[in-house]
Amino acid sequence: MLIKTIVITICCGVMCLILHDCNILANSQKRIVVPTTVENAFNTKYSRNIPRSWELHYYGYKANFIENGIKYEAEFLANGQWVETERIVSEKEFPEVVLQKIKEKYPGFIVTKYEIEITPKGVFFEVDITNGEIEDELYFDEKGNLATDLYED
Incomplete structure (x- = not known):
């Protein structure tokens, strides 16, 4: 009797997982x-x-x-209305003034992602930084000034 109960419990658990995964798959395939x-x-x-x-x-x-x-x-x-177009780039594609600002204001941090964002207001430079404990995202204009990214996702 104990073995039968264990088998039924395991089968019910597996069925629940299968149904849950099917639901996730169906939702992920919905066309926007x-x-x-x-x-x-x-x-x-x-x-x-x-x-x-x-x-x-x-x-x-x-x-x-x-x-x-x-x-x-x-x-x-x-x-x-178009708000921005962005792409991931390497450090080499960033202006030296922006790289220098990051080093000055965030010593001990490393950049984990570089992006160039083209907007109706100009070109901006976004980075993700971390020091191992803190993570942050910074947004600079072409002169190295911190700016606000209104459409960050």
Whole structure:
């Protein structure tokens, strides 16, 4: 009787896990419905590219695409207004003034990610930094001044 109870309990547990995983898979495969205004805005700005995927964010939509072998993310408000396009880069692509500011203001921190963000207000430089205990994200303008990223996801 004890073995039968154990087998039934294990089977029920396995079934619950399978159903849970199926639900997660079904939810992850739901297609995001992108408004026509956003699709049109993307097509106008990046007519030679097709988004590989779209993501929904609290402020709007993000299109992931590749141009000349480089991965980009273009972000739009729900009304189709373009807000930024970003890509991950290496340290070599950052202005020396920005790198110097990071070293001065955050000694002991290392940069774990470099991004260039092109916005209607200009080009900005974003980094993720850590010292092993603290992690932070910094956003600089071209002159090395700290700025605010309004559309951080």
